[in-house]
Amino acid sequence: MSMWAGAASNAAAQGVSPNPTVSVACSPAAIPIEVHPGAARTGTTYCTATNPTQYVEDVTITVTAGGLAVAHPGLITVGAYDSATFEVVVRGDNRMAEGSRSITITARVTSASGIPCTTCPSVQSSVMATIMQFSRLRVEAEEPFKQLRPNTDYIFEFKVYNDGNAYDRFNIDIVNRDDLEEKDFQITLPTISTEIEPQAPADKMRVMMRTPKIQGWTDEYHQLQFRATSEYSVRTEGVPNYQTQMITIYVRGIYLPGFELMPSLSMIALGAAFAARRRNHEEFDESLNPSPISAPGL
Incomplete structure (x- = not known):
């Protein structure tokens, strides 16, 4: 604590931040991700960690990606009054539903000029990953x-x-x-x-x-x-x-025009043929059985 106190007193006298800290800004703030078959399905944002202090800072990086796979460095070192840029790459699933996912990048100083800092606060920066719609x-x-x-x-x-x-x-x-x-x-x-x-x-x-x-x-x-x-x-x-x-x-x-009437016409023709055939049979039967002829005088 005495080391931090002495450093803080000197920093305060010089008009700079007396305590270890860092700020993070990321661009682009919106990350489009194509997920159609054959697409890379990845998107990248570039973040800059800025150290406004006189200390050389070790900064841990954590990222929550709303269910997306993510790749990023876990630890970076930022020189005094300097900045460092790192990439955050997110990856979507093949054909995943269209929509937006919130990506939160968190940075925290873990040591300054070799001295551990367990009480240093964390800072955050948020971006949005947009899963693009595709037609199929x-x-x-x-x-x-x-x-x-x-x-x-x-x-x-x-x-x-x-x-x-x-x-x-x-x-x-x-x-x-x-x-x-x-x-x-x-x-x-x-x-x-x-x-x-x-x-x-x-x-x-x-x-x-x-x-x-x-x-x-x-x-x-x-x-x-x-x-x-x-x-x-x-x-x-x-x-x-x-x-x-x-x-x-x-x-x-x-x-054929009127072809739809053929079934009924066929039935009529069949009925007529049957009637004619029946008449022929009746005439034939009569010819085989002639009426008796009466003898004269009987």
Whole structure:
């Protein structure tokens, strides 16, 4: 204590800080961290520890990173009236949820000019690590191949997954809709967008279709290209992030105007044929059993 007292008296006389202390400032105060697949997932802030005293100080550094992995020096030495810069590197998990984490850097003088300081106070500096949002999606077709007859209504279902790390809206369209409609397909999208939580179960999207009613025999293959696009990617990332899923539609069969009446017409024709056949049988039976001829006078 006498050593500190003597040093403090000299320092006070010179108008400088009489007790060991340090200050810490870090920049940038906001650390962006990309966590999409393939990203480095790291961010760095640079901190400067400043010693305003006449002592050579040993300073311990501790960091709390809000659940993030962190790398930093545990001890630095700062000369009298000098400063020292050190790095704090934080690392996020792959695909971790978008959001912010508070990073607190704590510095405390443990010795000054070789003399331990157990009562020296600690100082803190805080920065913010921002886990950046990224878009990612996946599309699956319930039926990649389907055979249909002409003039037939059918509903196709597609599963859209949000594999990103934040809430996102996905816009739905049919890439080759104009081509299909030129071939007399009728297409309806009951829903043109959907909002999905990250890593949530898939949202089912429906495409209502009616196959062409071209007169005569049809035997053709067609492709339907379903596309889902991340709205966040269009708005923020600068490049649309989309997935396209193609299905094959095989249209085979015959279509004739009034073909729907054929079953009832067939029944009528069958009934008429049966009635005619019955009359023929009755006439044939009568020819085999002629009526008795009465003798004259009887």
